[in-house]
Amino acid sequence: MRETRRRHVLPVLALLAVMSFNLLAIGQNGRLAHEALLLVASLRQNDPGFQGRVFIAEPTGARWQAETKVPEPQAKALQAMGAEILPFENKVFGQSYPYGNKIEALAALPDEPFLFLDTDTLVLSPLSQIPFDFARPSASMKREGTWPKIELYGPSYAEIWGSLYDRFGLDMAPTLDLSQPQDYWQRHLYFNAGWFFHQSPRAFGERFLTWAQAIKAQPPEPLILQELDPWLDQVTLPLVIHSFGGGRPGPELAAMDTTATCHYRAIPLLYAKESDRAVEVLESLFEDKALRQLVKEYEPYRRLVLQRHGRKARALFDQNDLPAREQVIRNTLKREGYWLR
Known part of the structure; x- marks a missing residue:
């Protein structure tokens, strides 16, 4: 039984590997x-x-x-x-x-x-x-x-x-x-x-x-x-x-x-409500010096990512108990000066 299951799984994994x-x-x-x-x-x-x-x-x-x-x-x-x-x-x-x-x-x-x-x-x-x-x-x-x-x-x-x-x-x-x-x-x-x-x-x-x-x-x-x-x-x-x-x-x-x-639709919303993994990936991209040079003049990236204000915006919200309506999140970000697009 174990060998049969293994023969069945391997072709599936191979198929996924070549998905193009x-x-x-x-x-x-x-x-x-x-x-x-x-x-x-x-x-x-x-x-x-x-x-x-x-x-x-x-x-x-x-x-x-x-x-x-x-x-x-x-x-x-x-x-x-x-x-x-x-x-x-x-x-x-x-x-x-x-x-x-x-x-x-x-x-x-x-x-x-x-x-x-x-x-x-x-x-x-x-x-x-x-x-x-x-x-x-x-x-x-x-x-x-x-x-x-x-x-x-x-x-x-x-x-x-x-x-x-x-x-x-x-x-x-x-x-x-x-x-x-x-x-x-x-x-x-x-x-x-x-x-x-x-x-x-x-x-x-x-x-x-x-x-x-x-x-x-x-x-x-x-x-x-x-x-x-x-x-x-x-x-x-x-x-x-x-x-x-x-x-x-x-x-x-x-x-x-x-x-x-x-x-994410907007960087402020990413920090406010998206997963820890999304924040991690976003910030890791800016470790590339060439990419950082290209986007650093864009205000949402400069202030929220490079100057770390995004982390302060994220701290305004309980990730386990976010407001049911996104408009409440947007209003909070605007009030605190983090709504940048």
Whole structure:
């Protein structure tokens, strides 16, 4: 029995060891260029065996009035770590909806399995050991009930989401989490777009873009009172994932947003509420003199990491008893002078 089990385990470990896919993040002038450096540096530090290509997609085109190009020093540093700067043209969204970058960039990728990560993410342990099933897409569940906002006497969650599934000829019933109450937001499929994956960026991106445009241009009647900016990507994403046979991440993806990645969104929030491991990884990256020189003028890094004010911000919160609402954390950080972006 022991020998049989050993023969079964070894092929699984071998499969995990050769798991290969491309990584996509967005980079451009300003904050995202700095975050891209930390993302790629954390990948190289904590997943040295990663075999895929790393693309930092750089938006271009007339729909941007501001400079979008990753500055040359940061671009060279990213390339030295093996990342590829991938220019792509914003043909639809551009500066009017920056979250559309993650949708439009997919068309520029090689048509191979991919994992998208928001740039404000750290890699904490090997991504290449996570058994992604790229034929069954999924996305981050690190989210709050941000959309839709239910109005008094207005449409219910079921009516709002149902109208979207009907719009694209989808069956909503299989997406429902029946363990949740009838009129509660978590009953419905809803993701944070901080990470998602699929086997074909071309097919996934084309549908993502087409459906996002359609929702924005002609929202179903139950959505008339709903804000779609900045939520359009997260409104569309569940529909696209379901249409490709995907859904909520299973236990095999439990490391995402926990032990493998940290989508921190802002350095003050990382210090306030993320794991000790995330803080350790962040601070360890700044031990590299070359990286430190590139980012030291960026105020959140200079004050919170290099001058150690982040540790003082962290001391304001009991990590075992954090406020239930993130807004309370943000307000505390602002009041104490630690809210830097």
